[in-house]
Amino acid sequence: MNLHQLRFIREAVRQNFNLTEAAKALYTSQPGVSKAIIELEEELGVDIFTRHGKRIRGLTEPGRQILKSVEMIMQEVDSLKRIGKEFAAQDSGSLTIATTHTQARYSLPKVVQAFTQKYPKVRLSLLQGNPKQIAEMVLKDQADLAIATEAIAAIDGLVSIPCYQWEHVVVVPKDHALLKLKNLTLEDLAAYPLITYDAAFAGRNKIDHAFSLRSLTPDILLEAIDADVIKTYVELGMGVGIIAGMAFDPERDKNLQAIKAGHLFGSNLSRLALKQGAYLRSYVYTFIELLTPTLNRKLMDRVLNGEKDTYEL
Incomplete structure (x- = not known):
């Protein structure tokens, strides 16, 4: 053998x-x-x-x-x-991160910038896909870690760790009638064509579940994997957008306004996933700490060793 x-x-x-x-x-x-x-x-x-x-x-x-x-x-x-x-090269090597477009576009830029400044000799790669695809990338050793929403939490062979919580927002043009309401309801949203994420992305299951609980059938005009695409069609007046709160930037999105929607769709949890039993180089721990400052190497090792209840947000 x-x-x-x-x-x-x-x-x-x-x-x-x-x-x-x-x-x-x-x-x-x-x-x-x-x-x-x-x-x-x-x-x-x-x-x-x-x-x-x-x-x-x-x-x-x-x-x-x-x-x-x-x-x-x-x-x-x-x-x-x-x-x-x-041990041959403490500060050089490669790190491949599999993640969704929303995470890569809105959550990771500052983390990646800080990491590359600290480890300029490490070659950093970002692979994008839906949560199922990026989980497979880690399982098949095509990526070192995955970052996505709750969807990667229950996949056999992966250890999943919570990173941070976020909520959806509703985005509309600045003169939209929904901005005049004091308390936005699901019934209010159901009266308009909606533009939101594809079913595999960014907490879409929470959106569908909320409408289902109220026996409402929303008019989903358009689905996309990219919040920028959603915002573009909202700017054209084609419908009301529902996106991750992190994807709205008041300075960049000057033609739109966001309405908080956490009370409608609940909170979402972005998670980091690693292959069970994986050996992590020192700079991988550093990247994780930059992403989630409340984590440290000691906690990470305990989680990787099977103490799943060691760390929760």
Whole structure:
């Protein structure tokens, strides 16, 4: 048994059981991958994959158990490599953050700026997607950490930590009738075409749930993943916008006005997620502390070690 065989098993699963694609991802030959897998099966005395002819189709029951062990072993190997790199170069390396557009555009700029000033030799990358996509990026080691709303809190294989709370706001042109109301209600909003986030983004589930509880069916005219897009169509007079409060800037959005909507849709919690058992380099802890100043390395280590109730906002 060797690490190459374990890598081939893991990559075959990641490539949806396509050995040709697994070989390409690992810069080797397909026959070599196939032979290594068969040799490992013979050594273990069980079939890891189900087959149809020469093609593998899925995992057997023992294969599923073996994959779990393979993932754990390869994660420990990756951790060993990171430890070596950290002690060889304390202030250089790379950090990849997977996040949503709203977080990347409105929450992270000051954090990223402070981090790059502190660690100019660290190459920082931002990958964007919806919460499910960015969680997958962390699970597949394409990113070091993910930042999104509650949607990433209950994904197997990730450790999720709360960062900060925020609320939605309603955005309208400055002469809009809703600005004359003392207390905005859901019934008031339901009377207008609405422009808000796609179902996978920025607490949209809270918006839908609030209307549902009141047996209201809002007229969702347009859905977008980007608050700037939402604000653009509100400025055109096409409808009333609902966006994350962090996405409204009175100086930049001079043609619009925001109405607080926390009393309608509740508060949302942005969270940071890491792969369970991940080894974190020193500068990753620093980035997390810049993002959430109430966190420190000691608390982070306790959370990563399974003490999930150690830290809550």
